[in-house]
Amino acid sequence: SAVISQKPSRDICQRGTSLTIQCQVDSQVTMMFWYRQQPGQSLTLIATANQGSEATYESGFVIDKFPISRPNLTFSTLTVSNMSPEDSSIYLCSVLGLAVSYEQYFGPGTRLTVT
Amino acid sequence: QKEVEQDPGPLSVPEGAIVSLNCTYSNSAFQYFMWYRQYSRKGPELLMYTYSSGNKEDGRFTAQVDKSSKYISLFIRDSQPSDSATYLCAMRTGNQFYFGTGTSLTVIP
Numbered sequence: 757s758a759v760i761s762q763k764p765s766r767d768i769c770q771r772g773t774s775l776t777i778q779c780q781v782d783s784q785v786t787m788m789f790w791y792r793q794q795p796g797q798s799l800t801l802i803a804t805a806n807q808g809s810e811a812t813y814e815s816g817f818v819i820d821k822f823p824i825s826r827p828n829l830t831f832s833t834l835t836v837s838n839m840s841p842e843d844s845s846i847y848l849c850s851v852l853g854l855a856v857s858y859e860q861y862f863g864p865g866t867r868l869t870v871t
Numbered sequence: 872q873k874e875v876e877q878d879p880g881p882l883s884v885p886e887g888a889i890v891s892l893n894c895t896y897s898n899s900a901f902q903y904f905m906w907y908r909q910y911s912r913k914g915p916e917l918l919m920y921t922y923s924s925g926n927k928e929d930g931r932f933t934a935q936v937d938k939s940s941k942y943i944s945l946f947i948r949d950s951q952p953s954d955s956a957t958y959l960c961a962m963r964t965g966n967q968f969y970f971g972t973g974t975s976l977t978v979i980p
Contacts, residue, residue, distance in 0.1 A: 799970040
């Protein structure tokens with residue numbers, strides 16, 4: 757299994773500002789994912805971040821709004837830019853299992869509130 | 872139509888009851904079927920997975936997949952208050968994962 761930590765665990769931000777969320781994994785992984793989880797909705801994939809290449813964004817998400825960095829095999833950041841109240845959500849990073857790739861391990865999440 | 876449909880509940884049962892959680896799906900290409908448990912203010916954790924039709928048992932938990940009906944279930948026997956959480960079904964084809972909205976379960980002592 758993989759142990760994932762995220763910082764910050766929660767934050768309250770003002771409209772128009774940006775927040776960078778950090779994700780640290782205790783082992784080297786190729787693929788990292790960023791999800792958004794809103795009440796009453798399923799996990800929504802924002803982007804896939806592979807080390808050494810540009811992140812791949814899902815429909816409805818753009819790099820200018822959600823820039824992602826992946827400097828090495830154990831770390832990634834997601835920035836939520838120019839925030840609005842609609843960005844209030846839980847943001848989760850995840851990785852695929854090392855031994856069995858159908859397993860996906862999630863971080864504890866970052867609870868973001870935009871006022 | 873959503874790829875994965877899951878009744879959000881909430882579901883409230885007395886301790887010791889048998890719980891049945893269900894999801895339906897529309898994509899016959901799904902290969903792996905998983906159940907995640909998510910406690911409040913925590914990330915989802917993998918509970919069970921299956922990759923074929925039939926039943927898989929792990930302690931008090933049984934995962935069931937019926938590919939012909941595109942229907943999966945998770946049964947919890949002798950439910951405990953510690954089982955109180957949100958349960959998400961998930962399905963995978965290739966590197967794409969699709970999640971249900973989650974069912975909130977409360978087990979009352």
